[in-house]
Amino acid sequence: MAILAGKQVIIVGDRDGIPGPAIAECATSAGAEIAFATTECFV
């Protein structure tokens, strides 16, 4: 997961998949800076 260390990330999560906050938590633990995170509903 070193590929995310020191990087800024934009996250678009899916309510029926992986929501934004869950992805953000993972990305943060991998050293990323969250520039923007959201969850969208596609149904």
Place this chain on the structure above:
Amino acid sequence: MPVIKGVAYSLVHAPNILFHNGSTQAMERIKNPNSEYFPKLRNQLRSFDAAVGYAPNQAYIGNIALGDLKAIPRPWYDKSLEKASRFGKFGEIMPEDEFYGLIKIVDSFDLVILEAGFSADVKAKLEKHELIGDVNLARLGAGKDAAEIQKLVGAHTAEGLYIGDRLVGCVRQAHEVDETLSAHVMLENLVTKASSALVVLQLLRNSGINPTDVDYIIECSEEACGDMNQRGGGNFAKAIGEIAGLVNANGCDVRGFCAGPSHALLNAASLVKSGVFENVVVVGGGAVAKLGMNGKDQVAKNMPALEDVLGTFALLISKNDGVNPYIRMDVIGKHNIGTGASPQQVMKALVVDPLTKLGRKITDIDCYSVEMQNPELTEPAGAGNVPEANYKMIAALAVMAGEIGRPDIPAFGEKHGLPGFAPTQGHIPSGVPVLGYVREQMLAGKINSMMMVGKGSLFLGRMTNLFDGLSLVIEKNPGVQEEGPQLNKETVRQMVAEALRDLAQGLK
């Protein structure tokens, strides 16, 4: 124990409302009024007969069982069921012209105007409808000149009602400047009211309940009715009950994005369980905004615009009759504020936690009803097969619990799941559309238990990043329960607690 004593499910075929008023189309019209999408969309709108012959629609109104739908190879849209019918045991698929008549019938403020010739044609059709009585039929009126309607629509003080290129009516704004009473909002709200009234009338017929015996109505559609001083003031529930003749009922509106029906059902069951009311109607009407929601992708893939029906449902929740399936009130799965957002946490809260409380395994539940969107509507837009994704998530939890092996995940969905079949009307697919089928299966002794899982995207309202979910366990009725208190573990616990409390009071 509250039971599901009656069900009704109906659709309204609304290709012209889709074309003119669906939110995807409305946004495109603002951003790109000369978009190539519109002529393509126009060509790919389905006929009424095609919508009736569409297998998922026939499943929705109860003409084919969900198990039989699963056996029909996809795509479903390129074939029409031979024995398809407008009417089914749960409800009907109403054509758009008759529905315009119904919008006029439910209009209490003279906002809806139908062209005279069109109104007469519709009246002749609705006279044959078994649920539209003389009182309601009389509200259709004589209609007005086309020129008057044209003038109002041209002045942007009314939304047009069309059949193809023909302007057959309009819905006027209810206020000059209040956006919550604009013509667009009034159209959306009158569509919700009319489609809800239709399905409540069907519920009364299906269940056989006397309209005067309904105590309370909980409405859980997607719109808000109110004015600029109280945007969601309400309420649809009493407005719908008034049309359906539920003269002894009060009611309220419950919202929760797509989880609205789950919350409404929980509230209805709680009112019955507590003994406050004996008969509570839960009703959800159609959502104009979501018509054609994924239309661009469907049209781009040369498919028909499949999101052309408004979805509705109504349930009668009553005190235990010893026959109908009952809703367990001792275990409610809920996504709490502190639950978290990971899929694992969400599904644990909604599925595992309530079952653990019951001492049951995930595989002990015969059938799960999740987000039951028809995959044919969502896959072209890249949203995948939503029910299948939900079943995989539940199966993954069963793997983690050691109940099944990882290779058994697809088989779990086959055994405990059902095919997605509901229109993408938001609240309509959310757990609730399966209840009609499951109720029948339980009454026939083929299913013993189900879990209904409803989810809602609260974050869309931009008040919180939270989402929402609520689950209910529904079981086959074991038969009439004995009257009076029964000596069980809970009763003894309560008796001991009361005795200790009395003792403590005496020591003060």
